[in-house]
Amino acid sequence: MLPRRxxxxxxxxxxxxxxxxxxxxxxxxxxxxxxxxxxxxxxxxAGRTELRSAVADLHGQIPIFARINDASTPxxxxxxxxxxxxxxxxxxxxxxxxxxxxxxxRGLEARGLDVPIVGGIETGLGVADARMLxxxxxxxxxxxxxxxxxxxxxxxxxxxxxxVAFARAQVALAARLAEIPxxxxxxxxxxxxxxxxxxxxxxRQIGYGGKLCIHPxxxxxxxxxxxxxxxxxxxxxxxxxxxxxxxARGVASIAFDGHMVDExxxxxxxxxxxxxxx
Ligand code: COA
Ligand code: MG
Numbered sequence: 001m002l003p004r005r006x007x008x009x010x011x012x013x014x015x016x017x018x019x020x021x022x023x024x025x026x027x028x029x030x031x032x033x034x035x036x037x038x039x040x041x042x043x044x045x046a047g048r049t050e051l052r053s054a055v056a057d058l059h060g061q062i063p064i065f066a067r068i069n070d071a072s073t074p075x076x077x078x079x080x081x082x083x084x085x086x087x088x089x090x091x092x093x094x095x096x097x098x099x100x101x102x103x104x105x106r107g108l109e110a111r112g113l114d115v116p117i118v119g120g121i122e123t124g125l126g127v128a129d130a131r132m133l134x135x136x137x138x139x140x141x142x143x144x145x146x147x148x149x150x151x152x153x154x155x156x157x158x159x160x161x162x163x164v165a166f167a168r169a170q171v172a173l174a175a176r177l178a179e180i181p182x183x184x185x186x187x188x189x190x191x192x193x194x195x196x197x198x199x200x201x202x203x204r205q206i207g208y209g210g211k212l213c214i215h216p217x218x219x220x221x222x223x224x225x226x227x228x229x230x231x232x233x234x235x236x237x238x239x240x241x242x243x244x245x246x247x248a249r250g251v252a253s254i255a256f257d258g259h260m261v262d263e264x265x266x267x268x269x270x271x272x273x274x275x276x277x278x
Contacts, residue, residue, distance in 0.1 A: 002089055002116050002140055002181070003063045005278060006030050007210040007226035008219040009143070009183055011067070013038035014047030020054040023062060026216040027223060030063035035079050036070075036093050044075045048082035059086045065118060067091035071100055080107050087113075089140065093120040094148065095133045105138040116140030121174070122148035127167040130174035139180065143212055144171040146185035159195060161202070172207040183210040190215035200225030228276045236269035243269075 010028035012019035014035050023031040033054055039047040055064055064086070068079035070093050083090065090113070092104060101119075108115065117138050121130045122145025134142045146164045150157045157163065164185070175182030184203035187196040196218050200211050204226055211222040228236075239256050243266045246254035253262040 002118075003029055005209060006141065006181060006183060008213050008222040009065070009210060010213045010216070010219055011038065011186075014051045014054075014066075015039050015043045017050050017054060020050070021057065022216070024058055026219045028062065028213065028216075028219045029210065029223070030065055030088065031058075032065045032067050032091055034067045035075070036067050041075075044069070044078070048079065052082065052084045055084045055086045063088040065089040065091050067093060070094045071103065077107075080111060080113075083111070083113060087115055089116045089118050091118045091120065091143075093145065094123050094126060095119040095121060095139075095142075096123060096125045096129070098132055098136060101133065101136045101138055108138075118143065120145050120148075121167075121171045122146075123152045124149070127170055130171050131177055134171075134174045134178040134180060134182075139178070141181040141183070142171065142175050142178075143183040144168050144185050144208075145212075147188065161199070168203075169206050172203075176207055181209045182207070183212055184208040186212045186214050187218060188214070190218060193217065193221060196221045197225055226275075228272045232272050233276045236272040239269045240266060240273075 006029045008028045009030050009032060010023055010026055011032045011034050012023060014033050020033060033051045035044060035047050035051065051066055058064060066083060066087050068090060069075040095101065118141045119133060119139045120143050121127055121133065126133060127149060133139065144167065147157060149167055150163055155163045168185070172182055184199065187199055189195060200222050203211060210226050213219050213222055239261055242254055242256050243261050246252065253260060
């Protein structure tokens with residue numbers, strides 16, 4: 001089952017049992033054992049063995065997800081065959097077609113695997129059809145993958161993120177319409193805490209609920225950034241009190257701290273309080 005909220009989703013390669021054993025202590029809302037990009041082609045089978053051993057060791061300590069290779073690769077079916085019981089979700093990269101998702105759903109059913117799918121939107125086709133893909137009944141949550149998206153586009157990845165602005169927002173919109181949780185791209189430079197924090201804040205502003213992390217240092221940043229601060233919560237309560245007073249007096253548009261507050265502003269404040277209360 002998916003955890004109630006995922007602010008931080010920490011990845012480590014399946015072939016790094018040392019890192020996998022450290023993940024429960026990082027404070028991440030969930031961990032991903034990665035058989036895809038982080039596991040080299042000649043180590044996929046070793047990765048599957050480590051994955052099963054890590055799930056057996058860590059079960060119950062932290063929600064555990066496994067990321068498999070997508071259906072266009074030679075590893076996809078063996079990955080599916082190797083998945084143990086006890087996984088909380090399967091992360092499937094590079095979603096592109098509804099037919100592919102239907103086939104995946106059948107493949108999971110045939111293996112008796114009743115687990116939610118966290119789907120990656122990280123190609124041009126995936127972004128273009130994100131609304132359909134994230135609305136598929138098998139998909140319980142999603143993420144935006146910036147590095148693969150820019151690679152697919154033949155673009156250039158920069159720290160400005162302007163090259164992913166459209167796709168990142170489109171994926172958030174698609175998740176909103178599908179009413180599923182959505183997580184933002186990784187920050188590959190794990191030494192740049194400022195960038196990680198800035199990206200988390202931007203992501204929250206456009207509707208993301210969490211971030212993919214690749215290093216424990218990013219976990220605390222994401223957990224903090226996707227949780228409203230006490231100042232935000234306190235202001236939201238004051239704002240709603242003032243707004244409700246105004247409505248009681250017959251006005252639905254009031255002045256608050258020099259800002260106009262009306263229903264959509266009040267709705268944002270309610271969202272802050274709901275988020276803070278989990
Ligand atoms: N999960 C758990 N622990 C991790 C970790 C991770 N993803 N990444 C680093 N750590 C641990 C290290 O083992 C180290 O622990 P220690 O203090 O007990 O020695 C500590 O955190 C600090 O790590 P650091 O030395 O700063 O990083 P590193 O050089 O060991 O590792 C990476 C850097 C990038 C190789 C590593 O973070 C990593 O493999 N990340 C995941 C990559 C991945 O899964 N990519 C695919 C998804 S996009
Ligand atoms: Mg990738």
